[in-house]
Structures are given as structure tokens and as C-alpha cells.
Amino acid sequence: MPVFASDMLSSVAYAPDEILLALSLTSLVALTVAPWIGVAVGIVILVIVACYRINVKAYPSGGGDYEVASKNLGSGAGLVVAAALLVDYVLTLAVSMTVFAAYITTAFPALAPYRVPVAIVGILLICFAGLRGSRATPMLLAVPTYLFLGAVFLTMSVGLIRVGLGDTPHAQTADYTIVHSNIGDQATLGLATVLIVLRAFSSGAVALAGVQTVATAVPAFKKPRGKNAGNTLLLSGLLAALMLTGLTYLASVTGIKYVDDPHIYLVRADGSPVSAEYEQEPVLAQLAHAIFDNAPVMFFIVVLITALVLIAAANTAVEGFPGLASRLARDEFLPRQLATKGDRLTFSNGILLLAAAAIVLVIATSASATVLIQLYLVGVFASFVLGQAGMVLHWRKRLRLVIDSKTRVRMHFNRVVNTVGCVLAAGVLIVVIVSKFLAGAWLAVVAMAGLYLVMGAIHRHYSRVTRELAPDADVNSRTIPSNTHAIVVVSEIDKPTLRALSYARVTRSSQLEAVTVAVDEEAAADLQKRWNQMELPVPLTVLGSPYRELVRPMLAHILAIRRRSPRDLVIVYIPQFVVGRWWEHILHNQVALKLRTRLLLVPNVVVVSVPWRLKSFSRQYGGDGPDSDTSLYRQA
């Protein structure tokens, strides 16, 4: 459980901040609204979790909303969800590491000017660990989650007990006042307040981002997978809702102020602005400060554990990404080579892309969690809506097929739950888009649209190629070439050429000739002479090259053969050097490569590269000969 829950639970490290921040814009409702928003978000969490318990049981293969939407709403909707999920993986990584950097700089204020580098280093380390493929043992990842749960509940309990005993803790920022530059007149204020409250609510809804992680991780659960995943969802949903509500309540009781730019919007009790060195701490850190004012060490423990759990949360993005990519590749929305999970190289590229995108976002937003979360919410709720809508249709289809009344009742109930979830998610999505579009959500929409178009184009390409390549119905119409005509390309009488000759001879073609191009007439005459002296059992054809070219005369010769006997297969043997060092590529194989590329375009011609491993290669990668097969296999 704890491995996949870390993403969801860790959101309480930044969701309360976003709620307070959004509310800081209005002085009227003040912070008394905050706990109620926490409660509202908590309720949404519980509803959505209830929906997803149904989802994961109905679709336990780990496809999540993508699978639900594809199967019930068609591939278009599935593609929208896929685009949303890809964007969300990037944002999970970026947001987690941005908040991680915020906590680290809270613990070590000396690092405060380096928040962006800290976040980038965090992303790189996590992706590097992911690339190494040494999947951290679940236990190792479970530890931060348990520690985090313990730390938050301890903080909450102590805080609530102190409030109950009348010894309400007093936050550092409680004495500060929030100033507003432009409050506007009373008329617009009413509407603005509603908007602000809605925005605070939608910001808090980021706590829901982790639901998707659990839903796509179903195959990694113990059997019965759907049930276990559902339980994990329920439990972590309950815990997250509880923690969120508790922390926002405590934040308002202790008087915590959290604003966008403390040096502009915060003033001390005496009206003087906060000092230039003042660094705003995350809400959880401020709470730990206030609640454990007698035990400062607890502050550090809470902050460091939170940083740890954020690493675990970011890790779920890196671990989950290959699975989604593989599924999308199998459905031909991404390049096919991503489909085989064993292909480490390709996945490395995927993870590097993930890291690069996250780093770009961190730099572009100067490691601002607030801005990143605007982007995050669109994708999260767009996929909720489509996933739930898909489930509603799913149940309608299923109800048509089932007559057992008890099952029907359960299905009807599920359909109601999913409908409620869909409407709720749609409501939040509308609130998010309305209240956040200009604040950055448009970028997420653009990114999703871009991915949608690219994946759609890839899909159409593969479909077109599949149609193009389908064998004709009349199997007998297939003809095979009547004969083979083998050509060995010779530039020098050396071991690779002799090997190519012997390979060409063993395939017993109807015709076999060696061909050389006389770029230098003297050298060609000398080659011909040595060829005869060695009594090689294959005739050598020397092609003239008035313009000292290699490829063109060879191509002309092959085209002439093609014209003489169009139904023959022409097999061209070209010796190729396997080199050990990169710069040796510049010195060898260039002409062979060019000839080979040109010959790809001529019908009924195939090229056989006869490899010759240079000593420089063997020195670097192991010996030549059959003995080395095992070592080569190990490399492969």
C-alpha cells in the first residue's frame, strides 16, 4: 500500500499552502473559511476514491482512466486521457521536487537562494535511480510514507490537544498582517470573494492527483488486485482527507499567514514590512514550528520526513511512466519500440524526456509550486471526468447483459456513484479552468492538445502502414524471383573481401561475380593482376570510372543486370568493418554505407554486409571467433 499512496499522501505537504495562498487575496472571509475548504476537498477526495474503488475492480489491468475511456468512449477520449496522464507524470515529478526543494530550504535556510538547483538535482537523482533500473525495494519506499503518516498525525494530535486544553499554539506569522494593493469596491468584491473561494477549493483539490497513480499501479498489487488496490485507495483517501482537514483547521487556529510574495503582502504588527531575509516556510513546517515550540528538534524531523515522502512521490512518476508508455505504444499511439518493457535503451530515452520536461518546467516557473499546480489540475480532473463518464457507460452496457437482480442492484449503485463522481469532477474541472486558465492552466491545455495531435498522427501513420502492408487475399499471386545473381564488391584483396567471397560462394547463386571500380586505373590493373595470380574461383569485373567515382559506376552496373534479367534477385555482398572507436567510423565504411543506402531504392536488390571485426574492436569488446559467443550474448 504505502508505495503507491506516497503520491496521494504527500499532497498534504502542499495542498494546505495552496488553500491559504488563494484565500490570502481577500481580507473579508479571512482564514476562517480555510478549514471548511479543507472539509470540502476532503469530501471530494472521498467521493472520487469511492468511484475509483469501482474502477479498479472493473478494470484491474492498470490502464486506469485511459483504459476506461478508450473502451467505453472510443479512442478519441482515450487519447485525451493519455495526453492528460503524460502531462501529469511530468507535473508529478516537477511539483514533488519543487515542494521538496521548498522543504529542504526550510530545513537549511542557507540553501534558500538555490531552490531551483536543488529541485533540478532532485529530479536528476530520481531519474538516475530510475535509469539504473535498480528498483528500490518496496520496503525502502514504504518507510518514508509510514514516517510521514506518523509525523503528520503526531503534529495534528499534539496541536489539537493543545487547542482543546486552551493552549492554542501561536504561529510565527500570526502577528503579521496581510496587506492588499487593490481590493476594489464592494460591488465587485462579492463576486471576487466567490471566485477566490472557488480558486482556493480547486487549489486544494491537488490532493487528488495521487488517485490516478494508485489506479494505474493495480497490476503491482497482490491478488485480488482490484480489491487490494481499492482498499489502498480508500485508506489513503481517508487519511489524506483527514490530514488535509486537520492541517487547514490548525493553520487557521494558529493564525498562519501564507501569501504569494511575503515581502510585498506581509507586514509586521507595527506596520513595518518583513525583513528582506524573511523566507516563507510551508504551512506544515510553520505548524510544526508552532505546535512543537518547546521541542525545536521536532520541526526538523517533520520537515525532513516530508522531504523524504516527496522523493517517494516523485519516484512513482518515474516508475509509472514506462507502464503507461508501453500501453500507449501497444495501442500504437507512441513509437512501437516503447511497447517492449525489456527495451532498456528506449525507456531510458523516455525517462530522460520526462526529466527534461520537468526540469524545463521547474526553471520556467522558478520552482514555484503554485504555478505548477495550476497546470497539474487540468490534466488530473480532465482524466477524472472522462474516466467516470466511461464508467457510467460501462455500467449501462453491463446492465443490458445482466438479469440477476442482486447484481443489477449493485451495478445500479455503482452507476450512481460514478455519475456523482463524474459530475463532481466536471464541476471541479470547470472551476479549475475558469479560475486558473490565465494563471497557467492554458499551458497544460496546450501541452495536452499538442500530445493529442502527435499521438493521433502516430496512430494514423501506423494504421495506414498496416493497411498498406496487408498481404493480398490471393496468396498464390505471390511470385518468387526466378534466380539469384550475386555480386561481391571488391576494393582491395584483403581478408574481409575473401570472407565476403566465400560467403557469396556458399549461397550458390546462379551467377556470381566480383566487381571493382577502377577509380585509379593503375591500382585497378594491379588488383586484376593479383586476382589472377591468386587463382580466385570467381571472375572479377573491372568497371571504368572516368570521373573517379565509386558509387555511380557500381550502381549503373547493378541496374544493367536488373534490366537484363528483371525477375532475378540481385544480392550485393559488401565487406563491412566493425570498429572499436567512434572516430574509426569516419575512416571506414563510408563508401559501403553510401552504396548500401542507394541500393535500398532499387527493386529486387538486397545488400549483405559481411562484417569484419577489426582488432581495435576485439581489444575493446572481446575476442573474435565462436568462443566469444557467450560473452557477446552477455553484452546483448
Place this chain on the structure above:
Amino acid sequence: MPVFASDMLSSVAYAPDEILLALSLTSLVALTVAPWIGVAVGIVILVIVACYRINVKAYPSGGGDYEVASKNLGSGAGLVVAAALLVDYVLTLAVSMTVFAAYITTAFPALAPYRVPVAIVGILLICFAGLRGSRATPMLLAVPTYLFLGAVFLTMSVGLIRVGLGDTPHAQTADYTIVHSNIGDQATLGLATVLIVLRAFSSGAVALAGVQTVATAVPAFKKPRGKNAGNTLLLSGLLAALMLTGLTYLASVTGIKYVDDPHIYLVRADGSPVSAEYEQEPVLAQLAHAIFDNAPVMFFIVVLITALVLIAAANTAVEGFPGLASRLARDEFLPRQLATKGDRLTFSNGILLLAAAAIVLVIATSASATVLIQLYLVGVFASFVLGQAGMVLHWRKRLRLVIDSKTRVRMHFNRVVNTVGCVLAAGVLIVVIVSKFLAGAWLAVVAMAGLYLVMGAIHRHYSRVTRELAPDADVNSRTIPSNTHAIVVVSEIDKPTLRALSYARVTRSSQLEAVTVAVDEEAAADLQKRWNQMELPVPLTVLGSPYRELVRPMLAHILAIRRRSPRDLVIVYIPQFVVGRWWEHILHNQVALKLRTRLLLVPNVVVVSVPWRLKSFSRQYGGDGPDSDTSLYRQA
């Protein structure tokens, strides 16, 4: 003649400037020394030209000093000359275009702030013309040379006549005075003066750079080549010496001042500094100004003709470079593919490299001809010295073989000329290195050393590979594989696979099997079923892949075959897509490419790529089928 002479003749557009500039550092000898330095350089030109008339007759193949040094002093010396010549080609281009920019900005003062961009655009245009391969007709290139000769001699004649008539022209800068920041005491001044005069002399020696161009262009002359090239050298040498002496004389008579930075070192007659807008004109331009003070249009004509001849000079570098590269490649000092002149692509790369190096130099020196010429001289004179030394040895060897006394007398005479040339060139080289080393000559030495090392390494690599690949003396020890085992890699039953199957069948291997990897077990079972339904005449082997990998199980299968029958040749047929758009490469062939790369390492295995041209390819590059052979050939 004029085509190859343009490089040499154009040097009078900047050699006088360098002489005056070097002399401007001392007030004692003043400008009266200038004409004598012009005379000294003129004498050096004549001696070196006399030497090279002998060279081009003895070695008329166009190898120039490289050939002379290689054949007589060994490949080490030849390599030094080769490095020097490569550096010189870059500098011919860079210097010509820098001076070109100076003349252009003299004609259009509005362009003065854009000297560097003008020089870069010039380099790009010349290289682009070279890349187009549309070699300008010799006539077109001859015109600027003749015009330039006409313009300079007209200027000189009018100037000398006016001096003779007592109507000495008066240069714009004659009224200016050169100020010196640090003149130092009298004791060091004597030595300093000697150094300054030597430096002025060596700067003027840049007029000799063009000799090499003629020497390497011998094969382009009409027969008898050696004689014609010799005459061209003599004529252009005489003309250059005459022009240089005349122009420096006139420059000193008209009182031209030419300094490094006019805003620091030049003051007006009344002691006030020159205005901030003052742009120093090249000496030839100042002369044209002074001499044709009654006909200002002549100034523009002279300046524009000079710019034209500098373009022609730069063009010789671009045209001459491929010849040198080809010769070096044939001697295995550069990658072999450069050896065939017809290989346009490779030469394009060479010319682009040439242009890039020249542009870097222009930018690094802010288009300062003075600095670039420091670099230039080292290479020019280093190759002179080695070339002449080689000729001295050449005559010694030849004298041993010849007994005809008349011939011997001629040879003795030649040897004396070459010895004088060698000593003289060595003297200038020492002066250049001593007086210019810190001013920039060190960079030329470093570049030459770098090229020397790289070319040496390439040569050693090729030699080692040649030794490694030499066939064993005992021809009979060569064995050919006993049988062939053909494998067709199948991932789908489509047209490319069926084509690969039919190709594999026509080669009649002893064993033939189709092999597929069951990445997805369901899909593999389905494939097997369809395979059987289609009654394909080849058995299909399905390999299990517990880790959803493609390459590894296939490789293991092939290695197993190799172990069972180590003397067999395994032929692996892989369908390959030929795509029309770059991004389609990402979507296709990735697994095939990987398998192919791995199989290069397994002994006695060859890969046959069976190409299938997708429609997207045909749409872009023309149709499929034998009819299109001609169009394909035209492309090739």
C-alpha cells in the same frame, strides 16, 4: 595565367599596409625605409619564384611542396608541409575576405561598423559558389586580375609621373603625426629598430603566399604544364615585386601614415587627435585618393577592382582545397573517402570545414588582417623551407644518376638556386617566428602541430589495418562455410515479411525457418494460426520472451544454431522499411536496427535487410518497380 595569379597579385592590396604598419612603431627610421623594404621583399619574391619555376618543372603533378618534401625528405616532412598547406588554405580565405571587407568599407563608409559581417558573408558566398560546383569560367576569374593589374599600374604610372613632374601627390594622412606611447631609451631603441625593420620586412613577405597556389595548380595549366606554370610564376612574381616596390615608394613619397589604431596613435598637425569617425583606409586606397585627387571616381574604381581581385584570390583557396585533400587522402593522411574527387558530399563537408575555420578566425581577430597575416606567414615559409630543402636533395640524387655534362651543369645551377631559396626562406621563417611568435604566430604553429598529429594518427591507423587485413600467404588455408542456415525474422504477416520469405527461399539454403518472438503471447498464438492458415511453405518457430524482450531471445536462438553447427553460415533476413520522412525513422526499423547491430558481433552470421519502400517514400522520391530504375539512377 590570371586565374592562379590572382592570389599572388592581390597581396599587393595588403602587403604595403603591413610594411607601413610595422614601421609606424618607430619614429627614427620613419617611412624612408619603407621603399627599401619593398625592394627587399621584391627580391625575395624573385628568388623564390626562380626556385619554384624549377620545382614545377621537376614535379608537374600539382603536389607542390608536399610532394617534393614527401619524396625527398620522407613522409614526416611531407606531413609538416601538408599541415602547413591546410592551415594556409584557411588563411588565404580568411585574409582575402578580411581585406576585401576593408576595401568594401572604404568604398561604402556606412558599412564601417560591419566589417566582420561583411567578411563572413564574403566567405559564405565564395564557399557556396564552390559547393554549387559550377566552376566559374576561367575567363570570368581572369577579368578581375587583368582589371587589377591595369588599375594598379595606372595608379602607379600617374603617381610616378606626377612625382617626376614635381607635382608630388599629397596623401590625406600626410599632415597627421604618429605619436608613440612608450618609445623607451636610446639603448634599446637600436635593437628595437632592427626588430621593427625585420618585422616590417616579414610582414611584407606575405606577398609570397600566392606562390604555393600556382605550384599546386600545375595540372590545370595547358601543356607543357611545368613550363607554362613556371612562366606564370615568373610573370606574376615580376609584376608583384614591381607593384609592391612601386606602391611602397609612392606611399612614402605621398607621406601616407598607417597605424594599428588611428584613434590612439594619430594626431593632426595641430596636435589634436583625429575625429572619432575617422576610418583608416588601406594604403592602396589612400594612394588612389592622393594620386587621382582631380578625378575622385578613379578612387572608387581602384577600390572596387581591388575588392573583386580579392574575391578571385579567396576563390583559389576553395578551388585548390579539394585537390590537396584528395592527394592527402590517397596517401592515407585524411579519410579515404576524400580521395575520390567525384564524391561531392564529402567535398562539401571539406569546404564547409574550410569556411567554418575561416569564419572562426575572422571573428576571433575581429577581421584584423594584421593579426591574420602573422598566422599566415609561418605556414607559407615553413613549406617553402621544406620544399626547397627537398629540391636540394632531389638534385643531389639526380646528379648521381646523370653523366651528360650539359644536363649536369643545368642541374648544378638549379641546385644552387634552390639552396639560395632554401636559405632565404629559412631566414625569413626565423625572422617571422622571432618577430611574430607572441603576436599570433604561435597559434599557427599550434594548429599545424595539431593537424600533423591527427593526420599522423590517421596514417598509422590505415597502415595498421592494411597489415591486419593482408591475406595469409597460404591461399589454400581459406575455408568456406559448409552450409547455410537461413532465418527470416517475422513480427507480422505482411507484405515485407512475405517478400523476405520469398527472397530467403530463392537462395536455397540448406535450412530455412521463420522465427518470431512472442512478446505478447496472445498475439503470437494468433500469428501462428494465421501462418498455418496461409499454408506458407516455411516452418515458423515461436520463441518465448518471459521479459517481453525482442532482441535477446532472437540472439539466443541464433547463438544456439551457431553452437550446433559452428561451420555453417547463418543468414538472417530482416524486413526493413524505407521511409520518406525523417520522423518515420523513429516509428520504424528500431528493433531491426538493434538486432542488426548485435548480429554484427557474431561470427559467421550475416544480415540481409530486405527493403520495403513505403508509399510515403514513393510519393516523395518517385515510384516503385523496375520502371523507376532510371529515375533512381539519376538521383544516385
